Amino acid sequence: MLSFLIRRLLQTIPTVLAVVLLVFVLFSVVPGSIASTISDDVDPQVELRLKQQLGLNDPIYVRFGNYIGKLAIGDFGTSFRTREPVTSMIAKRAWPTLQLIFTAMAFSVLLGVPLGFVAALRPGGLVDSAAMIVAVTGLSIAKFWLGLVIMYVFALKLGWLPSFGYGDGGLKHLLLPALTLGVSPMALFARTTRAAVLEIMTADFVRTARSKGMSETRVVKWHVMRNALVIILTTVGLQFGGLMGQAVVVEKLFSWPGIGSLLVDSVLQRDIPAVQGSILVVVLAFLAINLLVDLLYGVIDPRIRYA
């Protein structure tokens, strides 16, 4: 178990290196630099000095080496824009992003899983058809469009909730972006749960349980739900990672001060250290969640043992 954990942690190192390298290469080929984003006609002398200051004139392998060297001691570098350490920029923005993702996740799990479950109990029934229409619609809607519609209806027309911003960080500002972000995972969970429950309902060991004289409620509770949980857990874990990416769109749309909007702003201003840092944090979070899901399998499914 411990050796599995260590091995998995070591495996993340090449992944992280690859991501850093990719972003480095991308930014060395895109046109423009931090200087060109300040104004359209910057004095070439100023631009040169600025680039020298920031070390942008060095060859890419030197810059990459420097960056990795600092990264190894936990230094994410300094933002070109604000001259602030990237770590503290990200730290400030981590909480809003976590708030958003966890609220969206809670909404989608609490709604999607029961919805899929109820649908599976009577396949082909009215509830099932309605639930699956909701699910397919939810999966098909584009987030930026859905966000605008939600904003229009709940903020502008009904005036129930603020349309954008973080406010005091309370629930009021959080609800609309979280709803926007949560709709598609909710739909996915509904579909996955339905499929998982339907599959397990017809499993031989469920028939065995019934033949013991167990009541249907108990059969479903003990045999079906526990086995469906593994499949649902996998989907939820994967979606956590997916939400990190999707949050970029939603955060920007609702001017939510999270890592996603930091990333977008930094890209637009060619603030390479901030971009690197934000992407790295998202990637690390993604890897951590996958590892956690793998470990949870071992708890839920006795057939899986890590050695």
Added chain:
Amino acid sequence: MHEPPGKVDNDLILSVEDLAVHFPVGGGLLGRNRRVLRAVDGVDLKLKRGECLGLVGESGSGKSTVALSILGLLAPTRGRIVLDGQVVTSRPSGDRKALARIVQMVFQDPYASLNPRQTVRRTLEDPLRVHGVTARSEIEDRVATMLRHVGLRPEQADRYPHEFSGGQRQRIGIARALILNPKIVICDEPVSALDVSIRAQIINLLLELKDTLGLSYIMISHDLGVVEHMSDRVAVMYLGRIVENGDWREIFERPAHPYTRALISAIPDPLHHAPLATTGGDLPNPLNPPNGCAFSPRCRYAEDVCRHEPGPALETRPDGHAVRCWRAEEIAGRMALASTEGG
């Protein structure tokens, strides 16, 4: 094991009367195109105390549907099931619990029929708890006793199903079925998923347990070879109906229905080389059964009457041997003649 008929206790423990199970199939929006699949269509079975009844037929003939109805896991469309003197078909379908105490089933696939996420102990304890046994020591005792009965060690109880071999898993399946002390055990192809080398072990175990625990068996199989070794009586099913029913010796030595004949000649026999009366083709689609006798499209003895008149009623001879065939007498006569000439 095969006692002469006179010695068997005549007390019936199970009687199935005119059982029919129909499933609605298909049906688009608003139930158009809905058809009825007659999985079981008018089956009569009797099981005496201490007896083993072999129920044979190929896949899709309705054997397992009969079994699931007896267990109360499928609601019959028609007919009556009397278990140990009580009519159980009139009860609400939620009354699984009472049924489970009388009749239990050993399932075909010992890999799929055990919940992979619970220990063997939990699998065996569950039925006891469902049926109100709460004393810790009693539960432990019964689990340990049952494991010994089926040839496993009590200390193996805390393992998971995947840690056992196929034969061991089927032993667990048997232990699970027997732990409630049922009177009837339905074995649904109990060895067909196992390696040939361990089939005999499991069959012997089942026979041994039948004697020690005083059980009655219904042995479901598509393989007459397995049934031959265990059964006192044999019922042959074809497309949802019983086509022949009788004492095992009668069935094996004087099969009256052409289908039974085909099944028997399909048993591999090292002494016989030429296949005798095998039958070609597949089971007809039960959604669209053939006109006339259901076996007529595959029957080498079929005549006009077989193809146009629905199969006759199951006709019981004085010796208890029953057969459903228009030409049974004729074929039997011809066979007798052939064997005199040949011998």
